Amino acid sequence: MASAGETQAAELEGRFREGDIRALARALTLVESGHPLGQELLKRLRGQGRAKVVGVTGSPGAGKSTLTDRLIVEARQRGEKVGVLAVDPSSPFTGGAILGDRIRMMRHHQDPGVYIRSLASRGALGGLAGATVAALALLEAFGFDRIFVETVGVGQSEVDIARVADTTLLVLTPAAGDAVQAFKAGVMEIADLFAVNKFDLPGGDRIIQELKSALDLSPPRPGGWRPPIFPTVAATGEGVEALFEGLEAHHQHLLGHGLLEAHRLERARFEVESVIQEWGRKKTHKAGDLVARVARGELSPEEAARRLLRPEAQEGPA
Ligand SMILES: Nc1nc2c(ncn2[C@@H]2O[C@H](COP(=O)(O)OP(=O)(O)O)[C@@H](O)[C@H]2O)c(=O)[nH]1
Ligand SMILES: [Mg+2]
Structure with missing residues (x-):
């Protein structure tokens, strides 16, 4: 059984592929707002x-x-x-x-x-x-x-x-x-x-x-x-x-x-970096205790970052 989200994504994808400009507008709104449906659509349409x-x-x-x-x-x-x-x-x-x-x-x-x-x-x-x-x-x-x-x-x-x-x-x-x-x-x-x-x-x-x-x-x-x-x-x-x-x-x-391909790679790299940055920002925002320990000098920023990104690995390099 397809989930409601998958059904919605498939329906929107169909209209998008038919060239329905409203489907494009909707997809853009979903992607800009970070809606999971937007991610699903991107996966289907990217490239x-x-x-x-x-x-x-x-x-x-x-x-x-x-x-x-x-x-x-x-x-x-x-x-x-x-x-x-x-x-x-x-x-x-x-x-x-x-x-x-x-x-x-x-x-x-x-x-x-x-x-x-x-x-x-x-x-x-x-x-x-x-x-x-x-x-x-x-x-x-x-x-x-x-x-x-x-x-x-x-x-x-x-x-x-x-x-x-x-x-x-x-x-x-x-x-x-x-x-x-x-x-x-x-x-x-x-x-x-x-x-x-x-x-x-x-x-x-x-x-x-x-x-x-x-x-x-x-x-x-x-x-x-x-x-x-x-x-x-x-x-x-x-x-x-x-x-x-x-x-x-x-x-x-x-x-x-033959430089176009390098540009495409750089664009993809930029996107991946953006996601990592966004994750880091969100995680850091929620980690008040850890940040306070850095401020008090009990933890280095590197140690704090490591704990945030790999909570299971408390010590040692990731
Ligand atoms: N004198 C003159 N004004 C221009 C020219 N191109 C744009 N403008 C004016 O400059 C202002 C800013 O233009 P806009 O395209 O909105 O600039 P943007 O902020 O860079 O997008 C507007 O009032 C335009 O009419 C130009 O070639 N010569
Ligand atoms: Mg402008």
Whole structure:
């Protein structure tokens, strides 16, 4: 006898495979909320389909959503089915920025070849949540050809997105400080392409020069890829076609150098790490006594961690 959960999962899986967009929406909700049914569905659907996954990151207000909206148009003109995950961990409560993302991409609402989903989840270390990557797996299984993942470039999330996406696009603007922002904390290393958006504003040429100089000094990329820089005005669409061709060129580079598989492995590694982190966080939260003993100096953090992860092995290395 199949359990009620299995029956429900099978029913949802059936509709999902038929291309029912409501089944996709429901599956995403289940996965994001950590519902066991979501896990069951993921198990059944994961690994199907193959999308070009593009991470779009950059400071709040750089124009990521507006640019993504334009890139969707380019993808649609080429007959691609497009999924978008708009992740905004910076506003988990108000949802204000997410609402903005929605509005900027609203015109695709009537297009059945485009699906846009906002997620507010935050990972254990403030980065991308494991649930976001699970959502990505669902979109891929649904059969989208290209998936854009918009993440606000704060803290850990931009480093995470580079591990999860095949291609990472960093969106900068001529605004003072944006280049400085890009050059610190290893952000230069994670971008496969740069867009200098709001090129209608003064200072665009200067930032391109600064980027070029910085790139000349940065270490070579796998397969000898040199990250190109694209001036764009997302507000009008200027430069977006060239940027899209750049995304495509990077994908071809990954294909040609056998690098796509490495990206997939890295994404899976990220997911497993996310699960371990989440377990660790939950366990530690419940282990007040053990934590207090660490605070009193009676136990080292390593010993405490070992006991948490292997309660049966009280002493000695795991
Ligand atoms: N002047 C100018 N404004 C832009 C351009 N692209 C986006 N914007 C505006 O910048 C603001 C933030 O854009 P948004 O796409 O929401 O940025 P995000 O936070 O990075 O997603 C909005 O008011 C956009 O209309 C551009 O190329 N030039
Ligand atoms: Mg946005």
